[in-house]
Amino acid sequence: MIKSLLIANRGEIACRVIRTARRMGIRTIAVYSDADADALHVRSADEAVHIGASPARESYLIGEKIIAAALSSGAEAVHPGYGFLSENAAFAQSVIDAGLVWIGPNPSSITAMGLKDAAKKLMSAAGVPVTPGYMGEDQTPALLAAEANAIGYPVLIKAVAGGGGKGMRMVEAAADFADALTSCQREAASSFGNTHVLIEKYIQRPRHIEVQVFGDKHGNVVHLFERDCSLQRRHQKVIEEAPAPGMDAATREALCGAAVKAAKAVDYVGAGTIEFIADASEGLRADRIWFMEMNTRLQVEHPVTEEITGIDLVEWQLRVASGEPLPKHQDELSISGWAMEARLYAENPANGFLPSIGTLDHLVFPDDLRVDTGVEEGGEVSPFYDPMIAKLIAHGATRDDAIDLLRDGISDTEVWPVRTNAGFLGRLLDHADFIDGDVDTGLIARDIDALVTPPDADPEQLAEAASLLFASVGYKPWDAALGFRLNGADRAEARIIDDGGTIHVVELNDVEDAEPASEVLAFSDGFARRYTRYEPRGSHGGAVSDGSILSPMPGRVIAVEVAEGDKVTKGQNLLTLEAMKMEHTLTAPFDGVVSELNAVAGGQVLVDAVLARIEAEKV
Template sequence: MIQSLLIANRGEIACRIILTARAMGIRTIAVYSDADAKALHVRSADEAVHIGPSAARESYLVGEKIIAAAKATGAEAIHPGYGFLSENAEFAQAVIDAGLVWVGPKPASITAMGLKDAAKKLMAEAGVPVTPGYMGENQDPGILAMHAGEIGYPVLIKAVAGGGGKGMRLVEREEDFADALASCQREASASFGNAHVLIEKYIQRPRHIEVQVFGDSHGNIVHLFERDCSLQRRHQKVIEEAPAPGMDEATRADLCAAAVRAAKAVDYVGAGTIEFIADASEGLRADRIWFMEMNTRLQVEHPVTEEITGVDLVEWQLRVASGEALPKRQDQLSISGWAMEARLYAEDPAKGFLPSIGRLEHLVLAESVRIDTGVEQGGEVSPFYDPMISKLIAHGATRAEAIARIEDGIDNSEVWPVRTNAGFLGLLLQHPDFVSGDVDTGLIGRDGDDLVHPPEVEAEELAEVAALLAASPGDGPWS
């Protein structure tokens, strides 16, 4: 077993990894930038190393500094978390070349799944269903337009090296294709240094469903069932759940088997996620679910899988990286209940979800749900990084129970003076379509205005607040 671990990340995921490593008796080393000198993950680790200025490109994204910190502290292994360098094959190889253990998949697996067009070709060869589209090398605008017409509008133009919604354009009419293509290529070139695109059929009622897979170095690969991540705002996930609403056992079996085939096709080791897009216009059907991409790392939403399976995925990562076989066989894994995760962000929905930075003078996070966080009262929400305050994770016997518990968790969390998306999350959880399980990725886009503007305050509510102010101590949050 690994005895010492450097976490090449920060915030919530660094704290999450430290928690499991400590329970396993593993010494932990944090790295930090100027902005994170007093951060929770720095104080939670057994040791911490300063790696540079606040900007990520000068600290958390500099692989040489991270490897040097690992060597200086005697770390045996490096865990990349998610984001930053977690899917950088060159960094993974550099870690291995430095004689350190890389807690992640083989660099070749990362490379194989790194470009969307190459990954889709590989998946098609492995018998994994892929979205109808064009993934050829010919990037002539006329050829691309011809293929778009053959696929049938509406179509999506997607940068092959894209991610996070960048380098993506929806084209609904043939006459708009040329301008959309040029715009997409410009953004792809600026963001990823690669203007190459693919064309694929646009799904009218899309649902984002992903399958957690896990492999070891002994040739074993299992799935840990699916998650539904359809509630998205501008391609960023907001609320995730497991299992997926409306998923029957036959469709689940087909989907998860396809995910395992995908992982086997790249000789996968460690935690990974196979993302699928489903056409939900006629419910979830195996013949209308297609491979989208693979994330060769731990996912932000991994806790919902942990909650329904009783598995600590970080522990599995560390055991597999140490050379052990998977702790469980496929027939030993099952779904228990329902889990839901909401991402609480320091942002102002009423102002276009602009980040709300500053000191967290008052922070109380609900004790009724699982909290994964990287901040604490008195800490700062920095302008340099993702403004997540915490993830609230609830588990219940049923979906309705999980929803009720996550709502309670949001209601009983207090943040001041930074703004948060708590009200937005609360309204989203009460949305009739979400409550019924009739979700798709366009829900927030369609009903966004009703979800971001707070309701008018009634006179009775103002009177209640006045009474609270009168009764509150002068140094409390109500002051």
């Protein structure tokens, strides 16, 4: 068994590999760019080596720097994770040539499966069913158009070196073929430096089903059953599950048998995924499932396979790379329960899924799910890399159990001020077709508006937030003597302003001349809202007149940002309480000194408890 391991990656996959390696007693070495100097994977490893500037092309994508880091740190092996250089055959060979152990397949296997057209020809020759199409060398537009006509529209044009949805166009009619081909080739040239394309029949109701395979250096290959990855947005997976809904035993046997056959055709070693496309117009049938491509690495969604099989796939990778045979034979592997994974991204679904970057000032993950992450509260979502915050994984006895667990976990996830797709994920899990297992890759696109539109502010949540906000200034209805003065007001009114996630609660008379005084964060069903109370400029908010900071509610102190004796300025954050899934920040009512502090992080407090006292500065 290897004794030391460099992980040539970052974020959650680096943390994931480190976790297993530590359990196995293997020393770990992380690599990091400028942007990741204080990242979780860097602090989790036994050692870390700086490899360059923040952009990946200047750090994580430079194989020479990674190999130099491995040699200088005394690492015996290199684990590529996924993405970056994980499927780069030249890098794999360079690692081997440097005398290091490569945690992955042979470079020849990566090359064989690297180009879609060559891979399909190889699979066809090995007896693996492939989608009807054209994969020839002749790339003249006239011939490609003729082949498309022969296949029958609609067809799919795909760059042979493509991936991630790039270099791919669906064409519905012959009149549109020429323009689509030009566009596809232009994108392929820009992204992959290769304009060659293949053409295949476009499946009307496609499901994306993949099989986890594993081979060792002794000629053994097994499968670890299938995953369904049909919930996709622009060809990017969103929620994955294992096993696939609607998969009967006979179809599973045929599908997984074809996957093993595919892996053996390239003498595969290590973890790999055979991806298939299924025509789900008449349910899952063995004669309507075809090979699509192979990913010669560990997949992002590998945890759902681990959950239903009880196998640590990273441990298997390390054992196989060390020369050991596969720990289990095929007849020793079975499916237990159901697992689902949701990818939590720092993005704003209501704004075209644009990435949301910044500091994770507030980050709470659910207790009842497996959470694979590379960040923690106070960390940064960088503009340089994939904006994934975490993978949330649920495992239940049945599919319905897994859905319920994952939905509840997403509802308990709290992230602020970075926006996330948590609410979008929750709505997907509530989608009637998904609950019925009637999924295909077009489900999200068909219902995108309903899935991404933020809900209106919940009246109960709004009332609770308003109560907490006004309680923060010691306001009580009898203090206002409402209805007791001649010609006086008989009620207190406030104006509610919703600017898309931030709710402003403004006293009506103060709308034109108001300033923010305190705020409450509220989370429900994956959606985050901030409620802000405004008050007249220059008034004393957040405390009673003598400077006492009172607890507006029973709850838990989650942050204390000052110490006794500190000088503070009006409006400065003092401490934060949490109750009923809401956060409430208490601020200084005026410039002064913290003369008394009775709150500690983690402590429980009662309503109206004096948490702190601010003494005004003497002039």
